[in-house]
Amino acid sequence: MSQPHESAEQAQPRLMPLPEEHWDARTRTLLATAARDPGGRIPNIFTTLVRHPDLYEQFMPFGGQLLRSGRLPGRLRELLILRTARNTGAQYEWGRHLPLAKATGITDADIDSLTEGPEARGWTDLERHLIRAADELNGHARLSDATWEVLAEHFTDAELIEIVMLVGQYHMVAFFLNTTGVELDPGFDSTGFAEGGPTHG
Structure with missing residues (x-):
């Protein structure tokens, strides 16, 4: 039997989105193609995940295939x-x-x-x-x-x-x-x- 889930909410995020002033050239390139919310804001999931740029770069095409190009x-x-x-x-x-x-x-x-x-x-x-x-x-x-x-x-x-x-x-x-x-x-x-x-x- 599965155990109850703890609350998904933290008092404060364990990892904060990477502030724009800390974006290097590669981070800017990776985030340039990220989907943006109204007003041009990049969603927190992307600005947090990009703290691991190698993983981010490989993850995005896979996620995009399932979300936008799936069958x-x-x-x-x-x-x-x-x-x-x-x-x-x-x-x-x-x-x-x-x-x-x-x-x-x-x-x-x-x-x-x-x-x-x-x-x-x-x-x-x-x-x-x-x-x-x-x-x-x-x-x-x-x-x-x-x-x-x-x-x-x-x-x-x-x-x-x-x-x-x-x-x-x-x-x-x-x-x-x-x-x-x-x-x-x-x-x-x-x-x-x-x-x-x-x-x-």
């Missing part, structure tokens, strides 16, 4: 990401992805249902199984045969791989965010966020 429909991708954020207690991840999720058609009612899990009312059968997949990967680090078989009826081999890698990627990001205490950026909120993942036997 999964946007709605399904964001359902998986938000459920993963909820399962891992990653408030930053949840808050940053709410606008992306809503842009794909995910409603406030869907967001409420995500905190309840796969048995909540309103899901299609496919969505129910995808949310269950996120929970199984969180709790057991693998998909059950039953879940795999259902998903295999709807997705190609490449898409099945992407489902697993997407959830794994956002687990890794959650570990980084929760451990370092990255603070949610101005203009974003964590409406509907509920810390702590589901209980798995």
Whole structure:
């Protein structure tokens, strides 16, 4: 049985975003292509992760492939990401992805249902199984045969791989965010966020 998650919020971040006055030439080059928030602000996740420039340089193309160039429909991708954020207690991840999720058609009612899990009312059968997949990967680090078989009826081999890698990627990001205490950026909120993942036997 999984243990309860500690609060994702730290009294103060363990690692602060790297201040602009400390950016060297390489840091400026790496951050030049980072997505910016309204007003030109670079999100805290990037200005914190760039403290490890070699890792940042390799991480960004991988994360971008899954987020912007993946094979999964946007709605399904964001359902998986938000459920993963909820399962891992990653408030930053949840808050940053709410606008992306809503842009794909995910409603406030869907967001409420995500905190309840796969048995909540309103899901299609496919969505129910995808949310269950996120929970199984969180709790057991693998998909059950039953879940795999259902998903295999709807997705190609490449898409099945992407489902697993997407959830794994956002687990890794959650570990980084929760451990370092990255603070949610101005203009974003964590409406509907509920810390702590589901209980798995």
